[in-house]
Amino acid sequence: MTRYEITPLLQPLLKNRLPQFIIQAIALGGFVFAIIAGLVGTPVGNHNFSIVFVWIGWWALLMLIAVPLFGRAWCSVCPIPLAGEWMQHGALLKPGGKGFGLNLRWHNKFRNIWLQNISFALVALFSAVVLTQPNITSIVLIAFLFVAFAASLIFERRAFCRYLCPVGGFIGLYSQVAPIEVRVKDSAVCAAHTEKSCYIGNAEGYGCPWQVYPGGLSKNTYCGTCMECLRTCPHDNVAIQIRPLGDDLLKPHGRKLDEAFKAFIMLGSAMTYSAVMLGSWGQLKAAAYAVGTSAWALYAITFLVFIFGALPASFFIATSFNRKSFINFAYALIPLGLLAWIAFSLSFVFANASYLLPAISDPFGWGWNLFGTVNFKWTPFLTQVTPTLQVAALIIGLAWSSQVAIQIGEQIKARAQGVIAFCFVITLGMLWLLVG
Amino acid sequence: MWIALTQSMGLPISRRTSWQLVLLILAALAILFLPTFVTAAPPTERTYRIEARSFEYAPPTIKVNQGDRLTLELASTDVVHGLYIDGYDLNVVADPGQTAKLTFIANQSGSFRFRCSVTCGALHPFMIGKLEVGTNWLWWQAVGFAVLAVVVVFIRPFGFMKPEGS
Numbered sequence: 001m002t003r004y005e006i007t008p009l010l011q012p013l014l015k016n017r018l019p020q021f022i023i024q025a026i027a028l029g030g031f032v033f034a035i036i037a038g039l040v041g042t043p044v045g046n047h048n049f050s051i052v053f054v055w056i057g058w059w060a061l062l063m064l065i066a067v068p069l070f071g072r073a074w075c076s077v078c079p080i081p082l083a084g085e086w087m088q089h090g091a092l093l094k095p096g097g098k099g100f101g102l103n104l105r106w107h108n109k110f111r112n113i114w115l116q117n118i119s120f121a122l123v124a125l126f127s128a129v130v131l132t133q134p135n136i137t138s139i140v141l142i143a144f145l146f147v148a149f150a151a152s153l154i155f156e157r158r159a160f161c162r163y164l165c166p167v168g169g170f171i172g173l174y175s176q177v178a179p180i181e182v183r184v185k186d187s188a189v190c191a192a193h194t195e196k197s198c199y200i201g202n203a204e205g206y207g208c209p210w211q212v213y214p215g216g217l218s219k220n221t222y223c224g225t226c227m228e229c230l231r232t233c234p235h236d237n238v239a240i241q242i243r244p245l246g247d248d249l250l251k252p253h254g255r256k257l258d259e260a261f262k263a264f265i266m267l268g269s270a271m272t273y274s275a276v277m278l279g280s281w282g283q284l285k286a287a288a289y290a291v292g293t294s295a296w297a298l299y300a301i302t303f304l305v306f307i308f309g310a311l312p313a314s315f316f317i318a319t320s321f322n323r324k325s326f327i328n329f330a331y332a333l334i335p336l337g338l339l340a341w342i343a344f345s346l347s348f349v350f351a352n353a354s355y356l357l358p359a360i361s362d363p364f365g366w367g368w369n370l371f372g373t374v375n376f377k378w379t380p381f382l383t384q385v386t387p388t389l390q391v392a393a394l395i396i397g398l399a400w401s402s403q404v405a406i407q408i409g410e411q412i413k414a415r416a417q418g419v420i421a422f423c424f425v426i427t428l429g430m431l432w433l434l435v436g
Numbered sequence: 437m438w439i440a441l442t443q444s445m446g447l448p449i450s451r452r453t454s455w456q457l458v459l460l461i462l463a464a465l466a467i468l469f470l471p472t473f474v475t476a477a478p479p480t481e482r483t484y485r486i487e488a489r490s491f492e493y494a495p496p497t498i499k500v501n502q503g504d505r506l507t508l509e510l511a512s513t514d515v516v517h518g519l520y521i522d523g524y525d526l527n528v529v530a531d532p533g534q535t536a537k538l539t540f541i542a543n544q545s546g547s548f549r550f551r552c553s554v555t556c557g558a559l560h561p562f563m564i565g566k567l568e569v570g571t572n573w574l575w576w577q578a579v580g581f582a583v584l585a586v587v588v589v590f591i592r593p594f595g596f597m598k599p600e601g602s
Contacts, residue, residue, distance in 0.1 A: 046555055132558040277562045278549070282492020285559055351522075351551065352561050378553060383522035387546070391578040399585035406589060420586055431578045435547060 004242040005185075007230075014227045014240075017093045020077065028079035031141065033363070038138030042365025046355045046378075048134040049363035054141070055131050057356055060349040062171075063341050071175030075168060075224040080144050081161055084152025085209065095206055103156040106163055106211075112258040116169030117265055121307065123166050124269050125300050128276060128288035158209040161224060173262045174338045175220040176248035176331075181241050182214070182223055182230070189237045190215030198229040198238070205231030214238060219248040221259070249331050249404050252411050260330030261312065263337055267426060268307035270340040274433040278347055318418035328412050329419045332405035336423050339397030340430050343390040347434065350386050354379040387435040394434075398427040456593045460584065467580035471573040476545070479503030486510050486565070488517035488530060490557045493550070493565035502545040502570030511535045518553030521567060527553050545570035 013019055030053065038050030045051035066074045090097030129136050144165070151160035161168050184190050190198075198214045201207035205228045208214060212222050214229040230238045275281070276288045287295035312326075315333075319325035354376065361374040368374065382389075402420045409416035482504050487494045488511065500506050510519050512530040519538070520527045523546065528538035552563035 044555055045558060046561060128559065128562075132561070278564060280493070280496035280549075280564050280566045282494075282496065282563075285491055285562055289559055347549075348561075378555075380520065380522065380551070383525065383549075386522070387574055391574060391581070395578065395581045395585050398582055399589055402586055402589040420589070424582060424586055427582050428579065431575065431582070435578060436572065436575050 002244070005239045006242060007239045010240060011230070015231055017231075020227065021093060023077045024079060024082055027077050028082055031079040031145075035138045035141050037363050038134035038136075038141070040364060041134055043134060044365060045132045045134055046352070047359065047362070047365040049359050050134045050137045050141075051132065052352075052355045052359035054137060056349060056352050060345065060353065063345045064349065067171055067174050067178070068338060068342065069178060070180055070225075071178030071220045072168075072171055072223060072225045073180075074171060075161060076226050078161075080165070081148045081152065081158050083145065084149040084160070085158065087149070088152050088157075089206065095201060095203060101152060101156075102154050104154055106155050106159050110163060112256065113163070113169050113172070113262055114258045115164055116166060117258065117261055119164060120166035120169055120269075121265060121304065124272075125303065126291060127273065128285065129291055131277075132289070157207070157211050158224065162210055162222065169262055170266050172221040173259060173266065173334060174341075175223075177246045177335055177338055178220060179242055179245050179247075181220055181243055181247070182225055182227075183217055183239060183241060184215050185237050185239045187215055189235050193235065193237075195234075197232045197234060201228075202232050202234075205229075207232070218251055219254060221248070246335060246400065246404065249334060250407055250411070252328070252408075255327050255331055257327055260327045261308070263330045263333040264311045264315065265307045267333055267337040267340060268303075268311045270337065270344050271426070271429060271433065272303055272306065274344050274430065278344070279433060315419075315422055318422040319414070320418065322414070324412065325414045328408050329405060329414070329416070332401050332408055332416075332419055333423065333426075335400035335404060336394075336397040336426065339393045339400070340426075343393040343397075343430060343434055346389055346393070347386055350382045351380045353381055390434045391431065394427050394430050398423055453593050456591055460588060460593065463584055463587075464581070467577050467584065470577065470580070471545070471571070474571070476502040476570050479505065479541075481505045481507075483507040483509065485535075486519065487513055488519065488552070488563075489513045490515065490517075491552070491559035491563040493519070493563070495565075497566040497568060499568045500542050500570075502542060504542045504569075505539065506542045507537060507539040509535050509537055515556050516554050517556050517563070519550050519565075520553040521548055521550045523548045529554055542567075542569045545572070546574050547572040 034050040034054050037048055041048045041050065062074055086092055088099045088101045088103075089095065090099035123130065123140065126136075130140050131137075147164060148160040151164060152158075195202075196213070196215075197207075199207050208228060209226055210222055210224045214223075214233075217223055230240075276284055283295075284299070287293075287299040290296045315330065316326050319329050355378065357373040357376040361371045362368040401423045402416075405416040405419040405423065409419075479501060482500055484495075484498050484506070486498070486508055498508070508519065508528065510517070510528050510530040512532050512534065514532060516529065516531055518527060518529040523544060524540065526538060526540055528536045530536040546569060548567045548569065550565045550567055552560055556563065
């Protein structure tokens with residue numbers, strides 16, 4: 001398929017560590033500020049920087065722009081693993097420092113995304129609280145920082161990003177759809193290059209922090225787009241390319257059960273979030289919020305059974321009780337899942353985006369007015385067109401997923417009708433929740 | 437004429453594909469303009485009392501006919517709550533123990549979310565109800581387009597949808 005290399009345009013910017021470092025430093029500053037705001041600021045979520053900038057601002061950028069268009073671009077500037085990585089490297093920028101850490105190998109048994117599936121489900125269980133209470137958001141962010149730091153202290157490279165991060169798991173899944181990739185230009189050059197500096201590292205850069213050998217990279221899933229391989233390759237054999245949307249979905253090798261389940265978890269979570277947060281059922285919201293009560297326990301069990309049991313079981317029936325078909329066809333759910341999240345986010349973000357302006361002037365809710373925007377009234381944007389945009393997103397998702405299902409069916413010589421019927425029912429469910 | 441048109445545009449479309457495309461376009465137009473051909477029930481005057489409490493409205497859903505003159509009486513039973521109607525861009529605020537009124541003509545059909553417009557607590561951004569005016573054509577159009585999307589995928593009228601090498 002046609003690809004357009006854009007490396008020459010970006011190479012000076014990406015080989016130099018400073019631009020990336022500056023963005024990372026700003027992100028880290030924002031991250032720490034969000035933690036502080038959550039801990040010391042007002043408990044009213046929509047007037048606190050932590051809630052407004054993390055769950056409205058960052059979430060909108062991530063789900064509506066970064067993931068669909070740039071895949072794992074967020075991971076390349078994410079502040080969470082930085083402290084641990086700097087400690088591992090013993091340096092902020094170029095290699096050369098004396099690093100610190102045990103550098104243990106991650107256990108083979110856990111070289112998959114099951115732990116990320118579980119960590120996402122755990123956060124999702126408490127989402128009604130995490131998304132609305134600033135101090136809880138701060139505690140979750142601190143926990144991310146702490147676990148990432150501990151993982152860097154104990155394990156080699158970016159173990160947290162690769163195997164534990166609840167956000168990284170779904171970004172990786174949906175990055176397969178993105179129209180951008182980092183790949184080697186000529187695999188023969190890599191085969192002949194015995195030093196493998198892209199994986200081992202050299203004076204110009206670190207060995208792949210994501211534990212991926214770039215010469216064998218064929219999908220975006222585990223490429224953190226950190227650009228280290230671009231810096232370490234002595235043959236300039238690494239390229240950033242524009243490619244057709246969803247190109248990775250049709251690559252038959254490397255399809256696995258843990259990634260298949262990620263597709264169900266994400267699809268089921270988009271439906272659950274739409275029902276809880278955008279629905280008109282007060283009791284459901286109250287149950288999701290009342291952590292520790294029997295109502296919450298019932299909600300939690302129902303959610304877990306839905307994402308880990310009911311959805312996969314229905315899909316298993318749709319794929320004629322065949323394990324190979326189940327795993328392969330699950331990749332057809334990725335476009336629908338991504339567009340379901342986009343449809344959900346459109347409503348959530350447009351309705352609440354106007355909280356950003358007061359929050360930037362008064363991040364702690366202490367009555368400040370730093371930029372003169374604190375009195376900007378809550379104004380929902382685009383409420384006339386949001387439902388139409390949501391319908392368009394879901395129909396595109398359905399058509400795209402159905403098309404991928406047919407193509408996967410041709411690859412594995414299996415019928416895709418059941419999968420398309422499954423996608424159709426899920427689409428109707430999402431449509432009913434969002435515009436019904 | 438259609439085939440001549442497509443050939444003149446340099447599109448290698450067969451007679452069968454051409455007919456499929458024509459039928460698909462007609463189906464899409466039918467779905468799009470379906471609401472134009474349906475007459476709504478006669479309008480009337482309606483009043484609904486909505487009780488707002490953290491973080492729900494009771495009743496959560498209001499159903500009226502298109503063209504109805506609708507009066508919403510918003511009564512708050514705990515803290516100050518608002519009611520903003522998406523699409524209509526109307527807002528009303530009720531103090532605790534007070535009732536506030538909002539009267540308007542429900543001239544747009546469809547399903548519209550209404551949401552609390554005054555910060556009222558943790559779940560405030562998710563305090564949402566639903567106003568259903570007449571037939572929710574967007575929903576039916578969405579169902580129609582969903583069916584059409586699946587049909588298009590099955591018959592594959594466009595070259596890029598066909599497997600490579602075919």
